Amino acid sequence: MTADEKPAAPLLKVDDLKVHFAAARRRPFAAAATVHAVDGISFEVARGRTLGIVGESGSGKTTAALAILRLVPITAGTIDLDGVRISALGGEALRQMRRRVQFVFQDPFSSLNPRQRAGAIVREPLDLMGIGSPAEREREVAALFRAVGLRPEQQALFPHQFSGGQRQRIGIARAIASRPDLVVCDEPVSALDVAIQAQILNLLTRLQQTLGLTYVFISHDLGVVRHMCDEIAVLYLGRIVERAARASFFRRPLHPYSAALLSAIPGAGLGRMRLEGDPPSPINLPPGCRFAGRCPFAIDACRQSDPPLRAVADGHLVACHRVDDEGTPPHHAGV
Amino acid sequence: MTLLDAGSGWQATGPAGMPEPPGSDEIAAGSAAARPLREAWRMFAGNPLALVGLAILAGIVVMTIIGPYLYPVDPFDIVGAPLTPPGEGGLLFGSDYLGRDMLAGIIHGGRASLTVGGFAAIITMAIGISIGALAGFYGGWADRVLMRVTEFFQVLPPLLLAMVLVTLFSPTLTTITLSIGVVSWTNVARLTRAEFLKIRSLDYVLAGRAVGARDRRLIWRVILPNALPPLVVAAALSVGVAILFESGLSFLGLGDPNVMSWGMMIGQNKQVMLDAWWPTTIPGAAIFAAVLSISLIGDGLNDALNPRLRRR
Numbered sequence: 001m002t003a004d005e006k007p008a009a010p011l012l013k014v015d016d017l018k019v020h021f022a023a024a025r026r027r028p029f030a031a032a033a034t035v036h037a038v039d040g041i042s043f044e045v046a047r048g049r050t051l052g053i054v055g056e057s058g059s060g061k062t063t064a065a066l067a068i069l070r071l072v073p074i075t076a077g078t079i080d081l082d083g084v085r086i087s088a089l090g091g092e093a094l095r096q097m098r099r100r101v102q103f104v105f106q107d108p109f110s111s112l113n114p115r116q117r118a119g120a121i122v123r124e125p126l127d128l129m130g131i132g133s134p135a136e137r138e139r140e141v142a143a144l145f146r147a148v149g150l151r152p153e154q155q156a157l158f159p160h161q162f163s164g165g166q167r168q169r170i171g172i173a174r175a176i177a178s179r180p181d182l183v184v185c186d187e188p189v190s191a192l193d194v195a196i197q198a199q200i201l202n203l204l205t206r207l208q209q210t211l212g213l214t215y216v217f218i219s220h221d222l223g224v225v226r227h228m229c230d231e232i233a234v235l236y237l238g239r240i241v242e243r244a245a246r247a248s249f250f251r252r253p254l255h256p257y258s259a260a261l262l263s264a265i266p267g268a269g270l271g272r273m274r275l276e277g278d279p280p281s282p283i284n285l286p287p288g289c290r291f292a293g294r295c296p297f298a299i300d301a302c303r304q305s306d307p308p309l310r311a312v313a314d315g316h317l318v319a320c321h322r323v324d325d326e327g328t329p330p331h332h333a334g335v
Numbered sequence: 336m337t338l339l340d341a342g343s344g345w346q347a348t349g350p351a352g353m354p355e356p357p358g359s360d361e362i363a364a365g366s367a368a369a370r371p372l373r374e375a376w377r378m379f380a381g382n383p384l385a386l387v388g389l390a391i392l393a394g395i396v397v398m399t400i401i402g403p404y405l406y407p408v409d410p411f412d413i414v415g416a417p418l419t420p421p422g423e424g425g426l427l428f429g430s431d432y433l434g435r436d437m438l439a440g441i442i443h444g445g446r447a448s449l450t451v452g453g454f455a456a457i458i459t460m461a462i463g464i465s466i467g468a469l470a471g472f473y474g475g476w477a478d479r480v481l482m483r484v485t486e487f488f489q490v491l492p493p494l495l496l497a498m499v500l501v502t503l504f505s506p507t508l509t510t511i512t513l514s515i516g517v518v519s520w521t522n523v524a525r526l527t528r529a530e531f532l533k534i535r536s537l538d539y540v541l542a543g544r545a546v547g548a549r550d551r552r553l554i555w556r557v558i559l560p561n562a563l564p565p566l567v568v569a570a571a572l573s574v575g576v577a578i579l580f581e582s583g584l585s586f587l588g589l590g591d592p593n594v595m596s597w598g599m600m601i602g603q604n605k606q607v608m609l610d611a612w613w614p615t616t617i618p619g620a621a622i623f624a625a626v627l628s629i630s631l632i633g634d635g636l637n638d639a640l641n642p643r644l645r646r647r
Contacts, residue, residue, distance in 0.1 A: 071541055098547045111538035115560045125546035174546065 009083065010044035011214050012068070012182055017041050017077035017087075019060070019067050023283055033283045037063040039238035040077070042309075045231075047181070050208070050215040052229030052246075054222060054261065058279060060238040061218045062106075065186045068216065069103050070094055082181060099129045099178035104204075106187040108167035112159040118170050119145075119155025125178040144173040147210075148203060165196035169203065176207060184216045189224060201227060222265055226250055234258045237279050237290040240309060244316040254318040254329045256295050273331065289321065297322045297330035378639035385635020391628035395621075399449055402442035410439040410595040418611045431600065431614040432607045440600050441621055447596035448578050448625065451512050455577035458516025460570050463523025464559070470524070471531025472554050478528070485524050493518040494583055501589045508591050515580045523569050530562035564640035571633035575626040582622050597622050 019038040038060040045051045055061050066072040068079055070086065079087040086097050102125075105111035112121055122144050126137045142152035148169040159167055168188060175183050185204065189197040201224065207213060219225050225232060232249045234242045234257065242255040253259045256273075263273040275294050280286055286293060292302040301321050309319040312327035322330035379385055408414065413434040414426065421429040421437070428437035470481040488496075500514035534540065535558060543557045582598030584590055590599045597618040604614035 066541075069545055071544060095547050095549065098545060103542070103545045105538045105542060107538055111542050113539040113543070113557060113561070124543070124548070128547035128552075171542075174542070178546070 011047040011082055012045040012216070013078075013080040014044070014068065015042050015078045015080075017064065017067060017079065018075040019063050019072055020075040036238050036282045036285060038067060039282075039285075041233075041235070041238070041240045042077075043233055043240065043243060045182070045214055045216060047214050048208070048212050049230045050217050050228055052225035052232045053216065053218045053235055054220060054225055054232060055235035056220060056279070058237075058282070059235040060282075061220075061235055062186050064235070065103070065184045065216065065218050068182075068184055069098070069101055071103075096129070099125065099131070100180050101182045101184065102175035102178065102180040104168075104171055104175050104183060104185040104188045107191050108164050108171055109159075109191075111171055112167055114159055116159070117155060118150075118157050118159065118162065121159070121170055122155075122173045122177055125174060129178050131178060140177070144177055147176070147207070148173040149199075163196075164192050165200060168192060168196075168200055172200075172203065172207070176211060176213070179211070180213070182214045182216065184218070186218045187220070188217075190219065190221065197224070204228070222261060234261070237282055237285070239290060239319065240317075241291065241320070242316075242318045243309070244318075248313070248316050252327075252329075254312065254316065254323050254327060255291075255320050256297050256322070256329065256331055257291050259329065259331045289319075375636075375639040379635050382635045382638060384631050385638075388628040388631025388635065391624055392632060395445055395625055395628070396449065398442060399445035402445075406439065406442060408436050408439040410435060410443045412436070412439075418607065418614070420611070421613050421617075428617050429611075429613045431604050432611075437600075437614065437617055440595050441597070441617060443595045444597040444600055444618060445621065445625075447508060447591070447594045448581055448598070448622070451508060451515065451581040451596075452574045452578035452625075454512045455515035455519070455580070456570055456574040458513065459520045459573045459577070460523055460566070462516065463520035463569075464527050464566065466520070467524040467527025467529075468531055468554050468559065471528035472535055472550070472558065474532075481524075482528070485521050488518065489521045491518070494580065497580060497584060498587065498589055501584060506584075506589050506591050508594055511581060511584060511589075511591060515577050515584075519573065519576060519580065523566070523573065526565055526569055527562065530565060531558055534558045534561050565637075567640060568633050568637045571629055571636055575629035575633070578622065578625055578629075 017038055018036075018040050021035040021037055023033040023035050041060075041064060043051060053061055053064065063072060067074050070079075070089070074087055077087065078085060081097070081100060084097070086094075086101070089097055112118075116124075119141055123137055123141045126132060126140060131137070132140060141155065145152045145155060150166060150169055150173070154162075154166075159170070162170065168191075172188075188204065189200050192200060204215070205228070208215060215228070217225065217228050219228075226246065229246055231243070231245050233240045234255060236257050242249070242253065242258045244254075249258070250262070253262050257275075260273040260275050273296070277294050280290065280293060286303070288301075288303040288305055289295070289298070289307050292298040295302065299322070305321075307319045307321045309317050311317050312323055312325060316327065318327075318329075320329070414436045415424045415430045415434050417430060417432050417434040419426050419430040419434070421427060423429065426436055426438065428441060431437055431440070466481050466485060470478040470485075496518045497514040500517065501511055504510045531554075535553075540553055540557055543553050548557065581590070581596065582601070585596045585598030586602035586605075588602055590596055590602075600618040601615050601622075604611075608615050
C-alpha cells in the first residue's frame with residue numbers, strides 16, 4: 001500500500017462491525033437466540049467515491065446501512081467518519097453528527113411523513129440542525145427543490161400528491177439538505193419503474209459531482225451497481241465475501257457466490273451458474289463457510305473452517321478456501 | 336457550513352437528461368386531497384346521520400349556553416304543586432316530586448352534564464395518550480410497567496372506582512370530572528399504544544431521527560398526528576361515556592348536590608317513577624339525545640377520517 005494509492009485517509013472506515021439482534025423466544029424459558037444480521041464487516045470509502053454493497057434479501061445490507069447511521073444499536077466494531085469515531089457517540093453529539101451522514105430510503109412511499117408538506121420535509125434537517133437563518137432556509141429549500149428536479153412551487157403539496165419518482169427526489173433533497181459528507185442509499189431505485197430508475201441514478205451521480213458526496217450504495221441489482229459504484233462489496237449472511245474495485249470485480253469475480261450473481265445477468269459472458277437452496281438461518285450459522293451449503297465447489301475444508309477475507313490480487317479481497325493465492329477461482333480452474 | 340445561494344452550485348432544472356417537471360394534470364389531480372381536513376369534512380358532510388348528530392348536539396349546546404338567560408328560573412326553586420303534568424300551570428315540562436320546574440332543570444342540568452362530559456373526556460384523552468404514547472414509543476421496560484398500570488385500572492370496575500374517588504373527596508363538579516377521567520383512560524391508552532407500535536417502525540420515523548429529530552419531536556410531532564384519526568373518534572365517544580358516567584353517579588346520589596344535572600333529576604324522582612312518567616323520562620330523553628348525537632358524530636368522524644373509506 002503506497003502513498004500514491006491512498007492519498008488521504010478514507011472518509012468512512014468501518015471495522016469489524018457487528019449487529020446482532022435477540023430473536024423472539026420460541027418457548028418460554030428457552031435460551032434467547034441471536035440473529036447475526038451483520039457479523040463482522042470491514043470496509044473503507046474514500047471521499048467522493050461510491051462503494052456498492054450487494055447481496056440478496058436477508059444478507060444484512062439494510063441493517064449495515066442503518067448501523068452506519070447509528071439508527072440500529074451496534075453490537076461490536078467501530079465506525080469512523082473523517083477521523084471521528086461515530087460508533088462511540090451518543091446523545092447530543094450523535095444528533096449533531098447526523099448532519100454529516102444522511103440516508104436515502106428504499107421505499108419512497110413510507111419514508112415521507114404523509115402529514116408533512118414536501119417543503120417542510122426538506123426543510124426539517126435545516127430546522128433541526130439549526131442551519132442558516134429562517135430566510136436562508138427558505139431560499140435553500142427552493143434551491144434544493146430545483147437541484148433534484150422539482151419545482152419550488154411544489155413545496156406546498158403533500159407526499160401523496162407526488163409520483164414515486166418525485167417522492168424519491170424529495171427524499172434525496174432531504175438527504176442532501178444538511179450538506180452531508182456521506183449519503184447512504186439503501187436501494188434507492190428498486191421500488192421505482194425502470195424508466196424512472198435511470199433518472200434517479202443520473203440525479204444521484206450529478207449531485208455527487210456537484211456536491212462532492214461520498215456514497216454507500218446498497219443494491220441487489222448488479223447492473224445498477226456497475227453503473228454507480230467505484231468499489232463493490234458482496235455481502236452474504238452478514239459477512240463480506242468479496243471486495244474489489246469495479247473493473248476487477250466485473251472482469252473476474254472470485255467468490256463462487258459473486259460469480260453466481262453475475263452469471264444471472266444476461267450477456268455477462270459467464271455460463272449460468274445455478275444456486276441450490278436458501279441461505280442458512282442467521283440464527284444457527286454453520287461452522288465453516290456460510291456459503292458452503294450452496295456452493296458447487298465446496299470441499300470438506302469449507303464445511304469445517306470459516307475462510308477469512310484475504311487479498312489475493314491488488315486490492316481484490318475474497319473469503320474463499322477454493323481461491324488459490326494467485327487468485328484463481330474454482331469456477332475458472334481448468335478453463 | 337455555508338448555505339448555497341439559490342441557483343449557485345445547483346444546475347437549473349431542464350438540461351438534457353433531466354426529467355421534465357410533472358405535468359399540471361398531476362397537480363390538479365392531487366388538489367382535491369390537498370387539505371386532508373377539508374376532505375374529511377366533505378366525507379362527514381355527506382353522512383346524513385352524522386349531520387343529524389351534529390345538529391342535535393349543537394341544539395343542546397346552544398340551549399345550555401343561552402337557555403338560562405332566556406328562561407331565568409332557578410332549578411332548585413319550588414314553582415308549583417309537586418308532579419304538575421307537562422303543559423299545566425305554565426310549566427312546559429311539568430314539575431318534579433318537590434314542585435321544581437323540570438324545564439329549568441333540563442336547561443341547567445345540561446350545563447353540568449356537558450361540562451363534566453367535555454372536561455372528563457379531555458382528562459381521559461390526556462392520560463390515555465400520554466401513557467399509550469410513551470409505552471408504544473419506548474417499548475421494553477417502559478411499556479411493561481405502563482401496561483401493568485393500565486391493566487390495574489382496567490380490572491377495577493370503573494363506576495365503582497369513580498364512586499370511591501367521589502366519596503373520598505367530597506362530590507363537586509371538579510372531583511366528579513377528575514374521577515371520571517381517572518377511571519376511563521385505559522382504552523385510549525391501549526389504542527394509542529397500538530397506533531404508536533404500528534407507526535414507530537415506519538421509515539418516516541427513522542427518517543426523522545436521521546435528520547436529527549429528538550424523541551419528543553418524534554412522539555408528538557411525527558407519530559401522534561399520524562395516529563390521530565382513531566383517537567379523534569375515541570375522544571368523541573368518550574364524551575358520551577363521560578356524560579353517562581356523570582348521570583350514573585348523580586343517579587346514585589353521588590353528584591354535586593349544589594348543581595342540577597340530568598342524572599340527579601332521574602335519581603331524585605325515581606321513587607315517583609310509577610306515578611308520573613315525566614320527571615324521569617324527560618331527563619332520560621335528554622341524556623339519550625346527547626349521547627346518541629355524540630355517537631353519531633363519532634361514527635361520522637370514523638368514516639371521514641378512515642383513509643380506506645375515503646379512497647373508495
